Amino acid sequence: MPGVPGAAGAPGAPGARRGRRPGAPDTRAAILAAARERFAAAGYAGTSIRAVAAAAGVDAALVHHYFGTKDDLFLAALELPVDPRAMIAPVVAGGLDGVGERLFRVFLQVWDDERNQASLLALVRGLAEPSGQRLLRDSLLQMVLGPVGRALDLDRPDERLALVASQMVGVVILRYLLRVEPLVSMGPEELVAAYGPTLQRYLTGPVG
Amino acid sequence: MPGVPGAAGAPGAPGARRGRRPGAPDTRAAILAAARERFAAAGYAGTSIRAVAAAAGVDAALVHHYFGTKDDLFLAALELPVDPRAMIAPVVAGGLDGVGERLFRVFLQVWDDERNQASLLALVRGLAEPSGQRLLRDSLLQMVLGPVGRALDLDRPDERLALVASQMVGVVILRYLLRVEPLVSMGPEELVAAYGPTLQRYLTGPVG
Numbered sequence: 001m002p003g004v005p006g007a008a009g010a011p012g013a014p015g016a017r018r019g020r021r022p023g024a025p026d027t028r029a030a031i032l033a034a035a036r037e038r039f040a041a042a043g044y045a046g047t048s049i050r051a052v053a054a055a056a057g058v059d060a061a062l063v064h065h066y067f068g069t070k071d072d073l074f075l076a077a078l079e080l081p082v083d084p085r086a087m088i089a090p091v092v093a094g095g096l097d098g099v100g101e102r103l104f105r106v107f108l109q110v111w112d113d114e115r116n117q118a119s120l121l122a123l124v125r126g127l128a129e130p131s132g133q134r135l136l137r138d139s140l141l142q143m144v145l146g147p148v149g150r151a152l153d154l155d156r157p158d159e160r161l162a163l164v165a166s167q168m169v170g171v172v173i174l175r176y177l178l179r180v181e182p183l184v185s186m187g188p189e190e191l192v193a194a195y196g197p198t199l200q201r202y203l204t205g206p207v208g
Numbered sequence: 209m210p211g212v213p214g215a216a217g218a219p220g221a222p223g224a225r226r227g228r229r230p231g232a233p234d235t236r237a238a239i240l241a242a243a244r245e246r247f248a249a250a251g252y253a254g255t256s257i258r259a260v261a262a263a264a265g266v267d268a269a270l271v272h273h274y275f276g277t278k279d280d281l282f283l284a285a286l287e288l289p290v291d292p293r294a295m296i297a298p299v300v301a302g303g304l305d306g307v308g309e310r311l312f313r314v315f316l317q318v319w320d321d322e323r324n325q326a327s328l329l330a331l332v333r334g335l336a337e338p339s340g341q342r343l344l345r346d347s348l349l350q351m352v353l354g355p356v357g358r359a360l361d362l363d364r365p366d367e368r369l370a371l372v373a374s375q376m377v378g379v380v381i382l383r384y385l386l387r388v389e390p391l392v393s394m395g396p397e398e399l400v401a402a403y404g405p406t407l408q409r410y411l412t413g414p415v416g
Contacts, residue, residue: 127385128336137386162382162391163402170378174370177335178345183370194371194415198406207402 028066031056035067035077040131044074044138075143078123078135081116084144092151099152100200101192107168108188111176124177140165148203156207163202167195236274239264243275243285248339252282252346283351286331286343289324292352300359307360308408309400315376316396319384332385348373356411364415371410375403 034055038047049070053060067073075083087110091102110116123139126132145165149157171191175183186194242263246255257278261268275281283291295318299310318324331347334340353373357365379399383391394402 125336127381128333133386137388141388158390159394159402162388165388166378166382166391167375167406168378169381170374170376173335173377173381174374178341180345180349180370180373182366183374186367194367194410197409198375201405202402 027056027058027062031058031063031066031073032076035063035073039074039077039138040135043134044070044142047074049073071143074139078139078143079119080123080139080143081119082110084139085147088144088147088151092148096152096204098200099148100198100203101196103148103164103199103203104168104192104195105188107171108191111172112188117176120172121177124172140169152203154203159207160203163207164199167198167202171195235264235266235270239266239271239274239281240284243281247282247285247346248343251342252278252350255282257281279351282346286347286351287327288331288347288351289327290318292347293355296352296355296359300356304360304412306408307356308406308411309404311356311372311407311411312376312400312403313396315379316399319380320396325384328380329385332380348377360411362411367415368411371415372407375406375410379403 031052035047035052038052038055042051047070049063050060052073053063056063063073067076071085087106091099091106094102111120123132123136126136141161145161148164149161154160171183174180183191239260243255243260246260246263250259255278257271258268260281261271264271271281275284279293295314299307299314302310319328331340331344334344349369353369356372357369362368379391382388391399
């Protein structure tokens with residue numbers, strides 16, 4: 001995400017959290033609040049930078065200035081603890097060979113890191129509500145798996161990525177949310193041995 | 209579930225839903241309410257027929273009379289539209305050969321039936337709350353997959369069934385709750401071709 005040069009509301013900006021300087025309201029926070037609302041209500045595809053800007057009462061250029069692209073804004077709105085694009089890059093860099101195992105290793109690495117779990121689980125708990133369902137679906141398919149499909153130039157990417165997503169979401173629910181044993185106690189190597197071939201088959205095996 | 213001979217509250221009992229006859233209060237409903245509360249708070253393992261009876265202010269024998277075994281009571285409390293034990297019987301009757309495919313076919317058959325979806329999805333939406341998480345975990349592992357493991361005499365049943373559960377829950381979330389395409393449009397044969405081998409490997413392949 002691009003830095004926010006000296007903006008009101010940026011971490012460390014003097015006085016950012018107390019009162020408002022005339023002419024410099026907490027624009028960044030207003031944009032972020034508008035973005036959260038729009039993405040939750042209309043999903044990723046149904047949200048434009050322009051609509052977020054209008055809802056926040058600012059110019060679209062200012063949204064770009066503070067947040068970069070629509071993907072950047074979406075990630076900021078989700079408050080994800082990691083940038084999935086950065087995590088996915090080395091997964092796809094190795095090509096199709098062994099990609100299932102690499103993808104599952106990165107997935108474990110992100111989820112097993114306790115600094116990430118609380119905010120990731122908050123996203124998953126949103127499952128009970130339509131707006132949370134939309135955010136979860138879009139964040140997984142758009143931000144995590146979409147780039148995998150494009151980088152690997154998969155045939156039938158939508159089928160393959162939905163299959164992959166269904167296995168990853170199931171692990172999230174059982175291992176991290178429900179904490180079902182022995183899934184919680186199984187070490188990374190055991191888990192990779194179990195799930196790596198599944199993801200590999202979904203990504204590169206026969207489909208349809 | 210055993211029939212409830214002429215009990216107040218039983219379907220079709222004359223006047224069951226209007227007023228209460230002296231000496232025959234709606235005991236069945238009281239037991240069911242107590243059971244729901246206990247199972248949600250303490251899970252399947254932490255709930256006894258005796259504790260449910262005490263909470264409902266009745267004798268344990270009466271709970272057995274109305275509901276049968278603890279499994280029967282748990283199923284009644286969950287308000288599942290189907291009895292998973294009846295669905296699982298033909299899956300395991302064929303032995304290990306092709307069991308992954310048979311299990312996935314039955315799973316699809318239950319979930320694709322619109323008469324079942326609302327109550328099954330209600331159970332899944334409980335994921336956001338600890339009590340709902342407990343019910344979901346116990347219903348899946350205790351009532352659906354536990355019998356599979358025992359009937360097939362699996363080695364390392366807990367690992368295998370947790371792997372199976374993780375894939376089935378992922379399909380539930382993506383196909384039925386989030387309604388992610390193309391998973392929703394894929395026909396049963398396509399889905400069985402994709403997921404059957406996964407479940408088969410989890411049940412019979414190398415583990416750990």
